[in-house]
Amino acid sequence: MKAGIIGGAGYTAGELIRLLLNHPEAELTFVNSESNAGNRLSDVHTDLIGETDMRFTAELPLDSVDVLFLCSGHGQSSQFWAEHSRPEGLKVIDLAQDFRDEHDGYVYGLPELNGLRIASASSVANPGCFATALQLGLLPLASAGLLQSDVNITALTGSTGAGVKPSATTHFSWRDNNLSVYKAFTHQHLAEIARSLRSLQPSFSAEQLYFVPMRGDFPRGIFATITTDCPLSPEEATDLYRKFYADSAFTIVTDKAISLKQVVNTNKAVIALDKHGKKLLVTVAIDNLLKGASGQAVHNMNLMLGLDESAGLRLKPQAF
Numbered sequence: 001m002k003a004g005i006i007g008g009a010g011y012t013a014g015e016l017i018r019l020l021l022n023h024p025e026a027e028l029t030f031v032n033s034e035s036n037a038g039n040r041l042s043d044v045h046t047d048l049i050g051e052t053d054m055r056f057t058a059e060l061p062l063d064s065v066d067v068l069f070l071c072s073g074h075g076q077s078s079q080f081w082a083e084h085s086r087p088e089g090l091k092v093i094d095l096a097q098d099f100r101d102e103h104d105g106y107v108y109g110l111p112e113l114n115g116l117r118i119a120s121a122s123s124v125a126n127p128g129c130f131a132t133a134l135q136l137g138l139l140p141l142a143s144a145g146l147l148q149s150d151v152n153i154t155a156l157t158g159s160t161g162a163g164v165k166p167s168a169t170t171h172f173s174w175r176d177n178n179l180s181v182y183k184a185f186t187h188q189h190l191a192e193i194a195r196s197l198r199s200l201q202p203s204f205s206a207e208q209l210y211f212v213p214m215r216g217d218f219p220r221g222i223f224a225t226i227t228t229d230c231p232l233s234p235e236e237a238t239d240l241y242r243k244f245y246a247d248s249a250f251t252i253v254t255d256k257a258i259s260l261k262q263v264v265n266t267n268k269a270v271i272a273l274d275k276h277g278k279k280l281l282v283t284v285a286i287d288n289l290l291k292g293a294s295g296q297a298v299h300n301m302n303l304m305l306g307l308d309e310s311a312g313l314r315l316k317p318q319a320f
Helices: 011-021 076-083 111-119 129-143 190-200 234-244 294-304
Strands: 002-006 027-032 067-070 091-094 123-125 151-157 209-215 222-229 251-254 269-276 279-286
Touching (some): 002 011, 011 027, 011 294, 067 076, 091 294, 111 129, 129 209, 129 269, 129 279, 190 209, 234 269
Parallel strands (some): 002 027, 002 067, 091 123, 151 209
16 A cells, blocks of 8 residues: 655654554655655654655655645645645545545544544545544543533643744743643634534534643643533443443543553553542543544544554553
């Protein structure tokens, strides 16, 4: 199976390259980056030193691959297809937000929600990183029609979530030993979260979501806490979540307290539950670059091509 990447210089592309180079069924054919054409991949993604001698290209040999990953910025995927013809039979996985509303025949690429649809799709829109973590924390409740009150969410993300281009809030001297809130109640991932929850619980309203994103002083990962009213006992809630994710290759429900390092460098989502009075606390941890982006994209590729869904994704967590 031959794969190509458009927009190869960013963090998500770097992780995707690493995964595809080590995937047992994949052959990475080209990585497009006009600004880096001719440079070695390892000149930009220095963790690839000794892993590959491939170079970036400005060419677009779309007819030479079976699957194409779009890793360019938001809005650029739509523009790309307006300017280029898509070869017949080419499967596409878009990591931007352009097609997450499923227009133009795209399927929303959250395997725990749409696994069967993804398996028969030719075009998949990869979810956002926050959207992945928060949906995984809420989908079981929506499936049981239990999202009947406000949902209060606080989630911290690592600096890589802001992308590779430097900014004032990713500078080490500002980010280190610091926390800050951004886009409170207005984050762009709220739309896709609400759509997915309504697909399971039509009565759910986006106005029930109160999401406060925070910048963490670490490079990668998302750690989210979600609280909402829930009539279930702790045992019933745990049973609901475990049954919902019983067939999931990467989402794990545990009865122990969780930490971010359990998931960093993996495609896992780890979920823990706690109950206090009528309030259910759902804690979720993922790696924003893997489960929240490139790892999930490879998971979607595996499903689309009929491969073992965990192929190339059995990764060791950072742990310490």
